[in-house]
Amino acid sequence: MKQEMKAKRLPRLRSSRLLIPLVSVVSTFAVLILVFVVIGRNPLMAIYSFFQGSGLGLKPSYSKSSSMLTDFLSYLGILSPMLLGSLGVVVGLRGGLFNIGVSGQMLTAGFLATILVGYSKLPPPVSIPLVLLIGLAAGAILGAVIGWLKYRFNVHEVVSSIMFNYIVSFLTGYFIKTKYVDPIIRSSKQVAANAKLQVIFQTSSGLKLVVPIGIFIAIGMAFLIRFYLERMAGGFEIRMVGFNREGAAYAGVPIRNVMIRTMLISGALAGLAGVTYYLGYYSTIVPKDLPSLGYDAIAVALLGNLGPVSCILSSALITIFQKGAVYMSASTGVVREIASLVTGILLLFSSLGVSMRDRSRHYD
């Protein structure tokens, strides 16, 4: 039949685990070059300036206390919440739940850690584990509530997590504005240095090296999550429920526990992302401002084919655009919002790629 041919005409790809992300990235770069040409900038220079801004290429000049290494460390600092957030999305999607509330969970965790530990005088060996613990717990609770609402009341997780995003944003905004505001910068007061998730080295040449602790946690988590999902019974249950909920129930998987557990882990990872974001990279919270990183994490997760370890690579790529946009904007005069445009286009291509992979598997 004519219709039948039409349905199968879409490209079928075998051994596409590497090919599809590669095609997505290449086509995104093509679109980016096109955009730069259309608005009359040198595309190669502009793209290179993204890398320069992320500490992956030498800038023409540096100030006294910075170098390519400090830029790179700062890049790692923002890479860690991106990776952790995307791991949260991955765990959710593997279990068939779409955690779009990563931003809200990040903000909750960051806010609680800031007010409970950030303004205290605890020594770093006590305060750093405490900050991480608060981040984990806050995110996990918020995530588990979303999972519970989904199971108990059948509230769609996307809608409820978006509602939580706005509620958290207004609620924390209110408390920051009335209690913890710094009147000069109009956001919450700076977190004390002893609570920040950083180790600072001062080199003899005057360089200040800020090593983010978050990056070690993030990469460790990526491998841990892979081990959990691929090799442990709990992770297997999550994947079963994600693959076919009715089938899993028939096989005797406790759906309620698994759904809540999926969202709990997902939320905990998002909470860790929150503390590495607010206490590891920035040190204040802007009231009523949801971190857009929570949405970029979705693009990272899809680009990484929903694999925890491949998310390391995809988050490294997307962070280059996010982090390098400031320098790119300064050196070429293009608005820095182009970074989110690139993320959006990459998200579009990679999600189409994911769908194509599923289809090619279906026909093979």
Added chain:
Amino acid sequence: MVDKIIIDGLAFSLPLFAMAIGGIFSEKSGITMLALEGIQGFGAFCGAVAFAYLQPVISGGTQVIIYPVLFAAMLGGMIFALLHAYMSIRFRLNQVISGVVVNILAMSLTIFLTGLINESLTGESSNKIWLGAAPRFSVPGISKIPVIGAIFRDLYIFAPFIVFFAVISVILLYRTRFGLRLRACGENPESVEAAGCSVKRIRYFALAICGLLTGLGGMNFAFTFSANFSPTIYMGYGYLAIAALICGNWDIRRTFLTCLIFGFARSGGYQLILKLGMSSDVSDLLLMIPYVLTLLLLLFFSRHNHPPSALGSDYEYDRR
């Protein structure tokens, strides 16, 4: 004060209602619609761009320009709704993911383009396209009646459009052959195919209608709540509309009621703040009310509702 609550409440619930009807068309045809937020934003952006370019050309002020602007907004909404349709029908992408992709793409694209357009129009990049106040009118005669007359007082120019489209939608969805087929697509697509119609074509039509209505709602929000187009258009109203249609059990008439509840809860809260003379920090807290209310309503209504049974399925006629 009651007048004020009614006027402001209607000004909020009518655009919400327009978007919710759009969502109903989409979901009744079996396509999960989480993209309302992005569609309304892109529609509003197209309308705002039309406004910025037409303003120096057409004389007669906002009163005249508003019609081509509305047309552009509805068309823009349709384009993005069809993008969602294309991804979820042709590529059979998971419809929840597709919706979120559309939202993020719309947000980044409009913010980026707003900067570019402002640069070319005024020479400096700003993230706002100024729109000005939308014209309002009162129905002569009835608007003089105390209390109830407030429904017809100070209406935005969009209100008659929305009411008109709502009536058309009710007739189209529940009284015509096309509407029956559309609803069948969401309940049992195989039967539609067996009756000799194309499920995919009907779904594309449904999404196009959804985009038109959602673009209208988005333009209305841009005009009435900020008088400009800026990233603040992404306030989550699209998701509120989804919540409204879920509480309304995917029925246009019941959804109207839930939209009214949202609108009056919001305007009532504002008036309460004004009355008690509280500070602006507290008013931020009150902005939270619609979202909390949504969650609570969803708790009560989600369990006993009947969503279209084929909602979210990627229909393929040759699937076994």
